[in-house]
Amino acid sequence: MKGNKDMQTAIQKAIALIVSGDRELCNILLVTAKMSLSSSFFALCIGVPVGIWLGSGRFPGRGVLVVLNRTLMGMPPVVCGLLFYMLFSGVGPFRKLHLLFTVTIMILAQLCLITPLVIGNMETYVSGIAGSVRETAMGLGLGPVKTFFLLANESLYQIFSVYLLAFARAIAEVGAVSMVGGAIAWKTNVMTTAIMQYTNRGNFSLGIALGMILMTVSLCVNIVITLLQRRFR
Template identity: 60%
Template structure:
């Protein structure tokens, strides 16, 4: 066990080509999917928080349900859509990073929307009253709300990025964990551990832990600024 940790540290220091490729693919997929999910989920969550009709209430329930969808179900849906007999096979997204991004966006967007809805709902009444007093439109009111919870938006993005980088089920089904192409840290840890290659698995695990530590520190700093 100790030897495996020593070899993992040596692998990290050496700048191994495969290790570097896995980390870069992971970052490329996670950053792209979390940014797209934020771009879709942020206005969606704001709209859900501002709405007061029964339809909006039903959509909130649907979104909260989608927040708990198992990743493998999302991966299965994307696989069926992109495979050789699927309706979107012409896009040729199966076993590509782009296909993995699509799966991640479907998985993360409800989480972004749900968190934004929770944050904005606490501010919407006060901001709406102010907006009516100065004659702002609904769009400008929504922008004012987003400005008021800008720190929370950053926190939501960090949550989305953390969710993307930790995902296994959907990305393994859609990406196939192909070496030097679609293999990301979580799928690589699982694959190399099953092969008995604990050195690479431990090295990737250390990188993941450091990334999550960085994310948690960033979230804590943002929350501290909000509290002030």
């Protein structure tokens, strides 16, 4: 009974925090939005063309690249975080860039995690349609650039789906961003790292508030992308 009451109080406090526009909460939201939107957008910019190229290309070594990418798709976030930590820490080769514990390195680490997912999904989809598109385009005397854009146009629906996947991974990710970002309050704390922090401190209301917002943001992005998908289907 007491547990239920505590939970109820925490949820009430969480709603009050959201409604009052708590400054710390707003800051966490802004950092999260900046990080997840940037990393998913850049992952899409890199991953879509590479995925199309890999899915439609006929060149030696293509199979090796596909296997390599599929391996990177399963990279644990903490391993990615560790790698970036070592590269940018005081003893790493990129220490002079002073990027450790900044939002920029969090975006870079996420880019490293998400881009293989975008490439892999695009490659799988494009390889299914590439034969027909390439053969038809070749029969019309169209060059490789035009064929590439035709493939991109044919994959438009898939590109939206892949963006959803990239964004979902970015906003829900915790391992890599906590290692390279350090979850510093007012600077690099994002929703997932903040939920962990506040839960550890026993501050359930802020944790629940963040959890509710995280799910709501995810729902909103899904609705927008689904509507766009319908429009461009």
